[in-house]
Amino acid sequence: MGAHAHNEEVRKPKVKHDSPKRHVVAFIGSLVLTALAFIAVAYEVIPAGFTVPFIVILAFVQAFFQLFVWMHMDQKGHEYARISIFAGLFFILAAIIVFIFWVWV
Amino acid sequence: MATHHANAVLPDEPEKATLEGKNKILGFWLFLGGETVLFGSLFATFIALRDQVNGGPTSQQLFDMPLVAAATLILLTSSMTSVMATLALHKKNLKMIQVWLTITVLLGIGFLALEIYEFVHYVHEGHKISTSAFGSAFYTLVGFHGGHVAFGILWIILLQLSAVKKGLTVVTAPKFYLASLYWHFIDVVWVFIFTVVYLMGMIGGKVG
Numbered sequence: 001m002g003a004h005a006h007n008e009e010v011r012k013p014k015v016k017h018d019s020p021k022r023h024v025v026a027f028i029g030s031l032v033l034t035a036l037a038f039i040a041v042a043y044e045v046i047p048a049g050f051t052v053p054f055i056v057i058l059a060f061v062q063a064f065f066q067l068f069v070w071m072h073m074d075q076k077g078h079e080y081a082r083i084s085i086f087a088g089l090f091f092i093l094a095a096i097i098v099f100i101f102w103v104w105v
Numbered sequence: 106m107a108t109h110h111a112n113a114v115l116p117d118e119p120e121k122a123t124l125e126g127k128n129k130i131l132g133f134w135l136f137l138g139g140e141t142v143l144f145g146s147l148f149a150t151f152i153a154l155r156d157q158v159n160g161g162p163t164s165q166q167l168f169d170m171p172l173v174a175a176a177t178l179i180l181l182t183s184s185m186t187s188v189m190a191t192l193a194l195h196k197k198n199l200k201m202i203q204v205w206l207t208i209t210v211l212l213g214i215g216f217l218a219l220e221i222y223e224f225v226h227y228v229h230e231g232h233k234i235s236t237s238a239f240g241s242a243f244y245t246l247v248g249f250h251g252g253h254v255a256f257g258i259l260w261i262i263l264l265q266l267s268a269v270k271k272g273l274t275v276v277t278a279p280k281f282y283l284a285s286l287y288w289h290f291i292d293v294v295w296v297f298i299f300t301v302v303y304l305m306g307m308i309g310g311k312v313g
Contacts, residue, residue: 100152
């Protein structure tokens with residue numbers, strides 16, 4: 001602490017990108033997406049068969065919102081972050097498809 | 106070690122100022138990739154087994170929307186407060202980091218309390234981990250997430266305590282950053298839990 005005023009001027013642009021406003025917008029966006037999903041299920045406002053794909057799409061949109069804004073995956077130097085998350089997602093999708101169609105119960 | 110350097114002037118984005126800090130962040134993302142697969146396999150198991158109730162209660166009989174909505178709101182807000190802690194970190198303001206992390210921890214404890222209440226309630230309704238394949242898949246997936254929340258709470262509290270002694274340096278900054286990343290990840294997983302487990306579990310009855 002104490003000496004932090006010093007180099008704030010020197011490399012300001014780098015930190016400026018990370019303004020609180022972006023994160024508040026991401027928060028409000030997440031709230032709206034969450035509310036939409038709950039409303040769609042609670043009030044059955046859209047055709048029943050379409051509700052599941054609709055809320056799953058909402059979940060993916062919200063997840064990417066949070067990954068890219070809150071977890072800074074949109075910033076430079078996050079190539080490996082993207083690779084590891086997308087590789088993980090690839091395995092998940094494969095697992096889900098396999099489990100749905102190939103599990104005998 | 107570059108510790109003595111920190112006592113002079115803390116650089117911008119102190120979590121990435123040292124090679125060690127950068128490596129920690131890289132390693133943590135690889136860990137999160139692994140966590141994605143871990144939770145993904147639990148999700149796949151749950152999706153495959155969620156209708157196998159074996160005579161026990163079904164998800165439509167159990168799940169209560171206001172409770173899930175409250176838990177979701179609490180966890181989402183805590184994710185927001187932990188990003189505020191990261192912003193305070195970029196402003197090199199240890200006091201605000203501590204304030205935001207304390208709020209995050211309190212919200213996390215609130216979330217866990219709700220989850221424990223929920224599980225106790227389900228057990229009274231006859232929904233146990235050994236009741237059915239649905240029960241096993243449900244408690245494994247949601248319980249694993251709850252375990253991650255509990256671990257995150259402990260981790261952040263320990264970090265906060267050690268920062269009181271060590272202050273904000275290029276050594277402690279990456280730790281705060283990673284704890285915040287972990288907490289966001291927990292929230293991302295919850296987005297899929299409330300969608301796939303709870304909301305889809307509530308729809309099922311109406312359609313079928």
